Amino acid sequence: xxxxxxxxxxxxxxxxxxxxxxxxxxxxxxxxxxxxxxxxxxxxxxxxxxxxxxxxxxxxxxxxxxxxxxxxxxxxxxxxxxxxxxxxxxxxxxxxxxxxxxxxxxxxxxxxxxxxxxxxxxxxxxxxxxxxxxxxxxxxxxxxxxxxxxxxxxxxxxxxxxxxxxxxxxxxxxxxxxxxxxxxxxxxxxxxxxxxxxxxxxxxxxxxxxxxxxxxxxxxxxxxxxxxxxxxxxxxxxxxxxxxxxxxxxxxxxxxxxxxxx
Numbered sequence: 001x002x003x004x005x006x007x008x009x010x011x012x013x014x015x016x017x018x019x020x021x022x023x024x025x026x027x028x029x030x031x032x033x034x035x036x037x038x039x040x041x042x043x044x045x046x047x048x049x050x051x052x053x054x055x056x057x058x059x060x061x062x063x064x065x066x067x068x069x070x071x072x073x074x075x076x077x078x079x080x081x082x083x084x085x086x087x088x089x090x091x092x093x094x095x096x097x098x099x100x101x102x103x104x105x106x107x108x109x110x111x112x113x114x115x116x117x118x119x120x121x122x123x124x125x126x127x128x129x130x131x132x133x134x135x136x137x138x139x140x141x142x143x144x145x146x147x148x149x150x151x152x153x154x155x156x157x158x159x160x161x162x163x164x165x166x167x168x169x170x171x172x173x174x175x176x177x178x179x180x181x182x183x184x185x186x187x188x189x190x191x192x193x194x195x196x197x198x199x200x201x202x203x204x205x206x207x208x209x210x211x212x213x214x215x216x217x218x219x220x221x222x223x224x225x226x227x228x229x230x231x232x233x234x235x236x237x238x239x240x241x242x243x244x245x246x247x248x249x250x251x252x253x254x255x256x257x258x259x260x261x262x
Contacts, residue, residue, distance in 0.1 A: 066092030142189025
């Protein structure tokens, strides 16, 4: 799982708070985090085996440290180039203190002795990071729904030209109301997009969202047919580069969820 180390906490909290202010969600106590790490192909089976039966003591410590809705996705962004993308929410009052408690937990330390050798930290990570923290450039909360969701993680490359990156961030700092309305009508909520680099010159976008409807394909078709969204895509699509490993018909490549805990 994504190891959260105390040395990176200040950066994480600042990113979360800055985004909350920009998005108008400053009153929310939930802090969202997206992070990425590499994994060698030969280690994937063991990683999935471990996370299919995560130790109860590890799950208990995650819960006690106020981490909720924690998912890890496996993505192949290029042939034989595999990465793990994590999303979680922090609902406590003192993130740094809680992460320090996790790092001191004996069971968690033992767990990391099994998982760390399977992972390959990104060369772009900041000092003190194990998983590289990515910047949240979009979030749509949506209405509260009392229903178990389907969760989706997906990935796409972002063209590395500086102007394109700035344009993408500016567009998503003020997404058109008609686009947000189409997302909500499609029964999507808690939708975040994270921006980061897996290599110094290679940018990607990682998205996480929750679907509460009963006809996913039908709702996605409605988004694609929405006139405002079609125009929106004429601005965003030229900034993106679909990964070569995506399935036929995909723009963003859907990833496999290999871990989740509420």
